[in-house]
Amino acid sequence: MGLFSKSLVAASSKPLILGILQEGTSYGYRIIQRVKEISNGQIEWSDGMLYPVLHRLEKEVLIESKWMQSEEGRHRKYYSITEAGKEALHVEKAHWTNMNNVMQNLWDLNPSTSNN
Amino acid sequence: MGLFSKSLVAASSKPLILGILQEGTSYGYRIIQRVKEISNGQIEWSDGMLYPVLHRLEKEVLIESKWMQSEEGRHRKYYSITEAGKEALHVEKAHWTNMNNVMQNLWDLNPSTSNN
DNA sequence: ACTTTTACATAGATTATCAATGTATATAAT
């Protein structure tokens, strides 16, 4: 479906969601739009993919939810990041950055020269 | 066990292995050592984790193997990257770099200030 | 002789997305 491989989506979903909720409280549908925004349209999550992840993160107490009525009268489940979630985001950032450094090191050692 | 999450390991194993084989022909045991080297000891793969991945990549014809006798007389299965594998590595690099840019963008928007 | 390291393989458990489907409300268009 998307541009990215399943495993890359899996590895990025947790830090992305936590990062977005660090910006402030949000809800499922809005998170999907925000992911599309910050990726310049590259990442298009489906709702069937997102909600199970949100439920998992809530079970891990990294985020918490509250049903609320918006001004327009819409019934929405608003998520916010917990203290544990902030710490987890910190750790996720570090892991991601470390792994990225390893990759870049390896690739710099043998830069691909051909254009295929 | 390892420092990194399962999903991050999953997302990185393919480009790491392809990148290492781009350096030249190698074999299972040696690849595990190489991964530890280039990660400064951060990534320690188990053999039970690596071999299924090698088999999968071979099935996808991104790498190919040949049983060979080393000078010491050791019986080893040597893997090398295929043309399709080189192309796949190219794509993997691009995807990884794109995803990394998305992450860095998001994180730069809300830098974590606290020290926990 | 014995232990450690090297070397490959697989079965079973666990974990995770993803596509498909269902429900429901609000808004815009006809």
Next chain:
DNA sequence: ATTATATACATTGATAATCTATGTAAAAGT
């Protein structure tokens, strides 16, 4: 009014992928 579209959340079933544990075996070091 009626229809269509966008908004909004949820779950089931299929699929895929690692990880632990276990097995086999040869070479090298002690």
